[in-house]
Amino acid sequence: MINGLIMNETSEPNYLTETRGLSSWIFTLDHKRIGIMYLCIILFFFLVGGVFGLLVRLELLKPNNWLMSNQTYNEMFTLHGVIMIFLFVIPVIPSALGNFFIPLLIGARDVAFPRLNLFSVWLFGAGVLVVIASFSHPIDTGWTFYTPYSARTAAAVTILVGGIFLMGMSTILTALNFIVTIHRLRAPGMTWHRLPLFIWSMYATSIINVIATPVVGMTFMLLMAERLFGIGFFDPAKGGDPLLFQHFFWFYSHPAVYVMILPAMGIISEIIPVFSRKPIFGYRAIAYSSMAIAFSGFLVWGHHMFVAGMSNAADIFFSFFTFSVAVPTGIKVFNWIATMYKGSIHLDTPMIYALTFIFSFVIGGLTGPFLGALATDVPLHDTYFVVAHFHYTMMGGTVMGLFAGLHYWYPKMTGRMLNEKVAKLAWALIFVGFFVTFFNMFILGFRGMPRRWATYPPRFQTQHIISTVGSWILAAGIVIMFYNFIRCLKKGEKAPPNPWGAKTLEWQVPSPPPTGNFTEIPVITDWPYSYPKRDE
Amino acid sequence: MSEREKGGHENPVFVLETSKLGIWTFLATELLLFGALFTVYTVFRIKYPELFYAQHLKLNRVMGFANTVVLICSSLSVAVGIAGIRRGNVKALKIALVVTLILGAAFLVIKGFEYREHFERGEFPGTNIFFSLYYVMTAIHALHVVAGMSALAYCLIRTMRGDFSADYAVPVEVSGIYWHFVDLVWIYLFPMLYLMG
Numbered sequence: 001m002i003n004g005l006i007m008n009e010t011s012e013p014n015y016l017t018e019t020r021g022l023s024s025w026i027f028t029l030d031h032k033r034i035g036i037m038y039l040c041i042i043l044f045f046f047l048v049g050g051v052f053g054l055l056v057r058l059e060l061l062k063p064n065n066w067l068m069s070n071q072t073y074n075e076m077f078t079l080h081g082v083i084m085i086f087l088f089v090i091p092v093i094p095s096a097l098g099n100f101f102i103p104l105l106i107g108a109r110d111v112a113f114p115r116l117n118l119f120s121v122w123l124f125g126a127g128v129l130v131v132i133a134s135f136s137h138p139i140d141t142g143w144t145f146y147t148p149y150s151a152r153t154a155a156a157v158t159i160l161v162g163g164i165f166l167m168g169m170s171t172i173l174t175a176l177n178f179i180v181t182i183h184r185l186r187a188p189g190m191t192w193h194r195l196p197l198f199i200w201s202m203y204a205t206s207i208i209n210v211i212a213t214p215v216v217g218m219t220f221m222l223l224m225a226e227r228l229f230g231i232g233f234f235d236p237a238k239g240g241d242p243l244l245f246q247h248f249f250w251f252y253s254h255p256a257v258y259v260m261i262l263p264a265m266g267i268i269s270e271i272i273p274v275f276s277r278k279p280i281f282g283y284r285a286i287a288y289s290s291m292a293i294a295f296s297g298f299l300v301w302g303h304h305m306f307v308a309g310m311s312n313a314a315d316i317f318f319s320f321f322t323f324s325v326a327v328p329t330g331i332k333v334f335n336w337i338a339t340m341y342k343g344s345i346h347l348d349t350p351m352i353y354a355l356t357f358i359f360s361f362v363i364g365g366l367t368g369p370f371l372g373a374l375a376t377d378v379p380l381h382d383t384y385f386v387v388a389h390f391h392y393t394m395m396g397g398t399v400m401g402l403f404a405g406l407h408y409w410y411p412k413m414t415g416r417m418l419n420e421k422v423a424k425l426a427w428a429l430i431f432v433g434f435f436v437t438f439f440n441m442f443i444l445g446f447r448g449m450p451r452r453w454a455t456y457p458p459r460f461q462t463q464h465i466i467s468t469v470g471s472w473i474l475a476a477g478i479v480i481m482f483y484n485f486i487r488c489l490k491k492g493e494k495a496p497p498n499p500w501g502a503k504t505l506e507w508q509v510p511s512p513p514p515t516g517n518f519t520e521i522p523v524i525t526d527w528p529y530s531y532p533k534r535d536e
Numbered sequence: 537m538s539e540r541e542k543g544g545h546e547n548p549v550f551v552l553e554t555s556k557l558g559i560w561t562f563l564a565t566e567l568l569l570f571g572a573l574f575t576v577y578t579v580f581r582i583k584y585p586e587l588f589y590a591q592h593l594k595l596n597r598v599m600g601f602a603n604t605v606v607l608i609c610s611s612l613s614v615a616v617g618i619a620g621i622r623r624g625n626v627k628a629l630k631i632a633l634v635v636t637l638i639l640g641a642a643f644l645v646i647k648g649f650e651y652r653e654h655f656e657r658g659e660f661p662g663t664n665i666f667f668s669l670y671y672v673m674t675a676i677h678a679l680h681v682v683a684g685m686s687a688l689a690y691c692l693i694r695t696m697r698g699d700f701s702a703d704y705a706v707p708v709e710v711s712g713i714y715w716h717f718v719d720l721v722w723i724y725l726f727p728m729l730y731l732m733g
């Protein structure tokens with residue numbers, strides 16, 4: 001897999017060098033190797049999904065199907081959405097970084113059930129293969145699979161949904177493993193209130209995964225049964241109810257947006273104090289707000305269905321709770337800012353990405369209430385405003401958080417430092433490209449451009465051209481970032497154990513860590529943010 | 537076990553408690569999985585009360601009841617086996633597991649006969665909403681029975697190999713909890729499908 005990244009032979013064996021060969025990876029029980037395997041698979045699909053996104057943008061350069069037919073366009077944006085959501089954002093931080101860092105951060109040698117962990121990564125791999133098999137008849141339903149269309153289309157919905165089911169099982173088992181690990185394997189002295197905030201956010205995420213994922217799993221099974229046997233639950237012709245599908249789908253898929261964002265928030269909560277050299281402000285508020293988000297996230301799924309024909313009472317209920325989710329999110333943002341206040345801020349790449357996260361996530365977050373409010377959702381629903389909103393939260397939020405985490409932990413995972421100059425260049429392109437591509441879409445949406453359309457009236461063209469050019473800048477930035485990741489595996493400077501001067505446990509072991517993580521399980525006497533108070 | 541050494545937690549009580557937390561978390565997932573199905577059931581039963589009543593009369597209550605008894609007995613036998621191994625009685629565990637597996641298989645066979653009866657009468661998934669629900673719910677439950685039996689069969693093999701003692705029988709305890717859950721689901725399914733007032 002990444003045998004290229006062997007350290008120089010004289011050093012102590014670490015998790016990468018202790019054993020060699022493909023089978024030592026495929027059958028490994030080491031949480032770090034499992035995390036790396038997830039990371040490689042998932043980042044690969046990020047690139048694949050990105051290519052589909054670029055194709056979608058390319059088609060929209062001109063108003064009239066100049067590149068592809070409407071049907072092909074449907075397939076392109078669906079593949080883009082499905083890959084980005086199910087093969088990338090949902091699993092990426094928990095399965096990859098979570099696996100690698102949860103045991104390290106709590107002072108454990110591994111997760112609670114290492115074999116189950118290995119089984120999860122196999123399930124994930126199997127799911128990926130099944131999803132790929134479904135590309136023979138590319139799916140064209142949108143990533144939301146709404147019935148009745150998804151029950152009738154000739155595309156390979158059954159296979160695709162089956163593959164996602166397998167990946168869902170992998171997610172559930174991983175979450176289970178994390179919950180038990182966090183409960184049972186914390187180092188002596190690591191009380192709940194001494195846990196790093198990344199752990200709190202992963203704990204909240206895991207609870208959502210355990211509770212919400214089975215519901216979508218069952219929904220997908222019913223969809224498969226609908227297609228195979230015509231059971232009729234979602235088919236009005238047979239007395240079924242298509243809205244029921246939407247309710248089930250969003251009962252999962254709204255909490256799933258917190259599965260996407262909470263882990264990223266956890267990463268930001270680690271990075272901000274380290275690069276501000278200040279204790280985190282409002283530790284408990286941040287920790288508890290993760291739990292509050294996990295809980296209230298289950299009460300708001302109906303905001304995706306305001307125009308689908310729910311009762312007025314339901315509309316008002318869901319609208320109210322949607323606003324209430326904004327509160328714990330706001331709490332976090334204020335606490336991050338308060339942490340930076342009067343800090344000694346070091347603008348290394350992880351910190352720059354963390355700041356980008358806050359900036360663009362706030363934009364994504366603040367445009368949410370426009371869609372959560374009934375009166376404004378009706379005209380904005382299914383326009384580019386929505387596309388802009390969720391790219392600001394998912395790309396501006398989760399993906400920036402992920403990039404922050406990758407730059408922050410790269411030295412730990414690989415034993416090498418990244419090239420800062422290249423990393424910053426890539427960041428600049430990504431930042432500019434992202435804003436050029438997506439900010440513009442808010443306005444497009446206000447002007448009435450509907451989402452999921454391959455064609456449009458010529459008056460929208462200028463703005464579409466801007467977005468498409470933006471997507472090229474963004475792509476260039478991402479390519480440079482990956483180039484940096486790959487090049488520095490060999491060419492990067494050797495990383496010291498703690499290049500950033502952080503206090504959490506993963507930095508107290510060598511980079512990369514040895515297979516069992518700790519020679520001796522540490523005893524914890526303090527929380528992980530005890531930076532000296534600055535007097536001024 | 538290397539992983540337990542690595543974790544530095546060889547203490548069997550610790551391992552048991554950890555595994556129990558794992559299986560209870562898993563049951564939370566399972567509960568939500570069936571919860572979705574029960575919701576579908578509730579929605580359609582409220583929507584079509586007459587259809588449900590008329591159709592449910594076509595189910596074979598005798599076989600349904602027989603299966604309920606079979607599963608309750610199987611829960612009992614697992615419990616007896618676990619009580620046995622806690623006192624170090626390997627033989628009791630072995631017998632109990634064999635009995636449980638036989639009862640589980642009997643459940644599946646009876647279910648199979650029921651399905652055949654319905655097929656012969658032309659009642660398939662898709663015939664109407666009630667039968668769709670009946671098939672989906674019982675088939676997914678049957679899959680769980682198979683999963684539970686696989687876990688118990690694995691325990692049986694390890695019992696034969698002499699892996700378990702009064703000190704260590706974690707897989708048996710965990711599989712036992714799972715088996716009880718599978719039985720419990722049936723205890724709900726039976727009245728919901730067969731005994732509508």
Ligand code: HEM
Nearest residue numbers: 050053054056077081084089142143394395451452453471
């Ligand atoms: C390379 C950067 C990206 C570009 C250029 C891009 C572009 C687009 C465009 C133009 C659409 C709207 C298609 C339409 O409604 O007609 C879209 C939809 C979507 N994108 Fe992206 N995107 C990018 C990255 C991402 C990322 C990182 C995610 C998630 C993490 C994501 C998730 C989605 C989803 C879920 C949809 C909705 C698909 C549907 O309507 O079924 N995109 N993207």
Ligand SMILES: [Cu+2]
Nearest residue numbers: 254301303304
């Ligand atoms: Cu939502």
